Amino acid sequence: MLPYVYRITKYDPADRNAHGHYTGDQEPVSDHGPVEAAYLAAVAAFARDSEVDLLEIREPQVAGFVNFELEAPVDGYGLAGLFPSGLADYHDGARVPVAVGLELVRAMLRGNGAWCRLEAPGRFFVHVGYDQYVYMGSTVPCERAMAGVFVERLDASPYEPEPEPGEQRPADDDFWAAVDLRIPRDGALLLEERPVGNLSRWHRLTRDGIGQVRAGLAPRACLTVWPGLSADLDAVRRAFPEYGLVELVWQDQAGRITSRIGDEEQYGDLAALLTGARAAAVLPLSTDERCPLFTAVLPDDDGVLRARWRTDPAPSDLRWRLLKDFRPGQIRTGTVTSIQNFGVFVDLGGIDGMINVAELSWGHYDHPGQIVRVGQQVTVEVLDVDMPRERMSLSLKALQEDPWQGFQQSHRSGQVVSGEVTKLVPFGYFVRVSREIEGLVHEKDPADVRVGDEVRVTIVEIDPARRRVALSREAPA
Template identity: 60%
Template sequence: MQLPYVYRVTKYDPADRDAHGYYTGSEDTVSDHGEVEASYLQAVAAFARDAGVDHLAVREPQVPSFVYFGMEPPVDGFGLDGLFPAGPAGFYDGAEVSLEIGLQLVCVMLRDNGAWCRLEAEGAFAVHVGWDQYLYISSSRPCEEASAHTRELGLFPERLRTSPYAFEAEGEEQEQVTQRPGDDDFWAELHRAVADGSAGILEETYLEGASRWHRLDRDTVDTVRARLAPRARLAAWPPLSPDIDAVLKALPTEGLVEGVWQDNDGHIHSAIADETAFPELTARMRSARAAALLSAYAGESVPLFTAVMPDNDGVLRARWRTEPTPSDRDWALRHPGR
């Protein structure tokens, strides 16, 4: 739901913008890690107080994957170390955090440490960080006191119709295909696929940009299900091939691929590489027990079927979606209106 009051909060004086709205002044586009950064955080706290909010939910969390475009290099743990009692595993879609922890997450994003998310109190408040120290705050209330306080801090709150970083469903095709939940029916189908040999590994995308792979057999499917992160995206894939030589011969001369392999201890590993890293990837996969190569380009390697994990009450609240496969489309036709 789009909240009615949207503010862009920055250190950039509107008087220093050209006719197209581009900033032409001398302010730096990275955090000063000091007084100005502290003013941003105080502004967020002021808007949250005006909105009557003291807790926030993490939405669509992400970390860098193969390519990183931040202005500052990512730090160990992507800035999440020490923020959650359970460690970085506490950073997941739907995680409830105090306003204090929310402000620390805003600081991580202002510093381009690597982790990013939207922070929301449903129906009341939202905050997220864009490029170049652009902060976007939405509220169900006008927040006039917070706006005045923000100006006193030396920042510039400006009203907008909407944030360019507000969540939007991606793609017309995904709009038309009902998202399949990772419910009991999904897991029953996965059990059948493992039993008949068509499925052998499960990809768990627990953050945008971060995945884990799980080896599946008849005895491990339920164990894997119990270990998944909340609201994870799932993709079932065929078993890995024991013919390592054949897998490596299929490595293209260039492009972006993901190698997935099982080591001699039974653990599943993966790595995304382009042609500059193919020799290292080959060396790592050479001694594997089984392996596969997947194209990292959309639509070139397609899983058997996909799902997104619902909450414990069975409701699918995650807003991110999987790319629908032919099997997913068949499921949607059999379950209209879900």
């Protein structure tokens, strides 16, 4: 929040009623003449007073399916000639001279179709609101009279960006690895790139082509990954709902992917676009009905996510928010939710991790249900976090004392010990030689031994690396 914020208008404050509404005869559109020039002169003067030469474009938009401006947007959204590469240079974070910033303000005053915030971070901003209200902020006072407009001091701009709850997923290496894992072996996914509000570009994502697509994306673009387009065009036609806004996305025979938005009154026109299409999909625009696979925002080249865009998170993104706070070596407490032959699943506050059977206990057991039960609270160590696969490996025994350390210190080869027979196998039988360690007696078809028998055995060899103890029923010489 900058200390000096002003509202710049052509409306005389004396012509406001008790509720602050303007009652004069000024029209809420640009005159494309001297009043518009007065606005631009005021912005230029404020920028000079603030010693600003460059402005950053933030949260750029263009006119979409619904337009709230009083004037109709124009072709090119008023951006023609402002950027060397056209819309490719009109993106969040792009830095432009004040002269270009003034032309952007002009386009916004005229309702040409482009809108953005203009900022010199920490020093200056320009926000163009509806009905010819302009808001500017600075670190220095700019209170001199401006010909043709009125300057009023405010506490804050109503267009000040407000931080949204939740953490935005960045389109980092883990994100792209997760996307790659979801691409069908012989198929494709659909990527929606939104470099500017209300403007989408579409890409077909294949395993061979994902790197090329990634390299060509606009800086700080919002990304949404959808299931691939369907070649069953009859099924696509049947996918139109009874009513509501939808977006039809289709690929023509040349491979170009295009989209168009319409409601129930345009469904017929949209369906006609499928004639000759290679593949297509009908995507709902309602947040409650949209089911993308992933969403993310591109970070800057240094890996920092500076864009303030927020996407509506997919279920995978919500799991990412939970999983990203886990690190190998952390100690966490959770609740056992499921017991399977291969391991145990533990809920760690909305995200599950798995304890493999080898990580449940140092001791021998036949089934994980002998170690834990469903609903039991357990404390575990995080062994590994696989972000692309959304998996987390846990260990219960990592927090228990390794019994082999004590066994090595208290036992030696040739020592005679007593233990209980725990299991018979074709090549011998196992004997519990300590509370959590069992050794093997190699003896073919031991007819005189039963599970549960107490026997005396000789330690032949202790192999701590392989965690094995070889035993014999022969007494030492």
